[in-house]
Amino acid sequence: MDTLAGHQDIVVGVDGSEASIGAAKWAAAVAQVVNARLILAHALPQEGPIYSPAAVMLQSQFLNQIREDGEAIIAAASSAVAEKFPSLDIESNIAPGPPTTHILESAGTARLIVMGSTGAGALRSRLLGSTALKVANHATSPVTVWRGTVENPGPDQRPVVVGIDGSPLSKKAVEHAFWFADEFEAPLIAVHTWQGASTFREGGAGILIDWEAVEQEESALLAENLAGMAEQYPDVPVTRISEPGAAAPVMLKYADDAQLLVVGSHGRSAMAGAVMGSTSQNLLHHAPCPVMVARA
Template identity: 60%
Template sequence: MSTSSSHSVVVGLDGSDASTAAATWGAAVAAKWRATLSLVHALPQDGPLYSPASIMLESQFLSQLREDGEAIVDTAKNLLGQHYEDLTIETTISPGPAGTALLEAADWARLIVLGSTGAGAFRSVLLGSTALHVANRAECPVVVLRGDVTAPDGRPVVVGVDGSELSREAVSHAFEFASFFGAPLVAVHTWQGSPTFGAGGTGMLVDWDAVKQEEAAVLSEGLAGESERYPDVSVTKVAQQGAAADVILQHAADAQLIVVGSHGRGPLLGALMGSTSQNLLHHATTPVMICRS
């Protein structure tokens, strides 16, 4: 067993089809990046024990769970090793909870990859507390796998741009990913407001052509520097009025990855991740990368 290195891709693995797909996708990324692949399996937490007999049964049960966990990670390691002979693969089996195990294994990781659904310690990883916990606390981007995908390809990468520092972080990761896999980039910037009603019913008094020009400038500024850094990446700019998640999903129908930023702001799960990120995790049919500050 070994902990992950500073250039590792960490994958939560529980034996489910979703986590196996995440491991396969993560292995393809790690191989392209020449990074270490770290497979992490979390064991259930110990419960309260009230008698010698229950302690013995609990010990036997946990021993079996560890054996099962070792079989899960060994099977995945052997299978992936056959496809990526030069890939360094590490495995870690840790006590739960799953979110804590992943964050500890990914202390210096480059990326964390999770399946959209799972069993055991990673059950309901998409919509449950584990995904929220990891996405809001990880120091690196977190990808939640959505749809039937096994590896990155040449389809577009869609990134949300709002002009903030956090958005610049997402843009940087999106350009890097697109460059590595020879994919085009679709940069999407949105704004709210109505030319009919506007704020306080004064929409008819707003110069909406000027608004569009200003928002297009925000988009261009949000991409500044990255296009020069990655001249091989073809960029399509989309500045469109509407809710961010809705517009991003419109332009991600044929995408291989959606990249967005999300602030971690406090201890309450419901207050941590922004509505755009949550909507995308619920409704996207393609993998979603969450980048936080």
Template identity: 40%
Template structure:
């Protein structure tokens, strides 16, 4: 199955910040390559729900003010995107629910959701208080948390880094990486790190943790070869399907987050998988995904786990 090549449109959240505008321009470039409509979404919760205002006149005034502010932000974003991509097919949505709810409603049939990582909706605040965690955890499609240079946001030909661990979520991430590489003409750096939770299934059928003195008896060269072979095995079906994409395989004994961030230094985008919808906030704590979202200086795409058949 395909990942990015499904859905009818791409959804991007805007909030008036430079970073959200950069995210919107990046999303517009991707939408153009995919032949998709880009929907710009701004949401402001009704003032009664936020402030507890009970006076009907004041409530109406606040509602009109917030609506005008949102319409202005959307209009400015459309104008900016038109300058960068005159042929972009754009629509806008001004919602009055919580931002996460509005984005998810807008993305029911979307290929991708894009949100900016700084500004009035920073990823740190979102992860704690919860727009990004709710969007990533509940979305039916991949979500990009965008961080980069707002003055030069477009995708380019630098490598795309993808985390590979053999899980269904990883399969979705690999699929997305190859599709994105095909769109941009970029190479892929496929990264597998295996020391932090090393298990001997790399060299034997039994999955038994190794720690303490037993680790001194392990033939680590053989383990390294086994892990590299597993990486090649996971990536091979996609190499066959996308022969035009150049792939570098990196299998390293080390922290998964560290190896991904190291590879991302010279790359444009990191793509990783995460577990299924609905329990993301708990599953993310301390995870590779959270480390990337907090520390990466490039966009990070989070792909929900699923049953992706590469054949």
């Protein structure tokens, strides 16, 4: 089953940075597999105020230049993608910013939005760019924030790691993770975490808890959330991880050898409509590989 069926486009934000080129290549590989159109979206700087006829002329020249620069950025991304995927349907979408608004408007009911982890002006580090974070916070489609190397952007056959907490968005993340692992013939690592004895002070309420029973209940919850999906995707090898601890640090333990982390935008304790929870935000900032955030 294609969990993103009914949506035809994959939208990727491009800004001329290496991260956006890597994101475009990754998105193109997914688009090729699902027979989707790839839309390269680039936002131009917004127009400023005009105070005089001379300013009008200067601004016109400036706008022409940034339009040319934007078209060059799109052309470079399109060329990088077309070199590896010559038969892929690629379209471009250039419009005034702000970038977050333009990308979200370009996405519409897209199957997937893909963003580079850092923008053209970002420090060369793992810090997450503000546009990527805003898009991941406000999109209705799943969002993948890409990290990796432009030369080998993926996807590949390394494991897909999915976080499970029993929330509706967690179940959607499981669907996306199984689908992705199946399409790219990758194994799946399903991670469920829970509050363990170390959370309680020594000699406190924790001594009254049957931790063996808790562990069995949490393992059962993990199995329940995987029920049906393993049968639907019998060719996907699944490793189940259920252990005490905070979700993000535990998932990051398994991320070094993973090609993708998949997580819901917020968990069981988040209010409806709230921005992303701490786990998804933590992973977006610190994961060494792409992170897919299930929004719907």
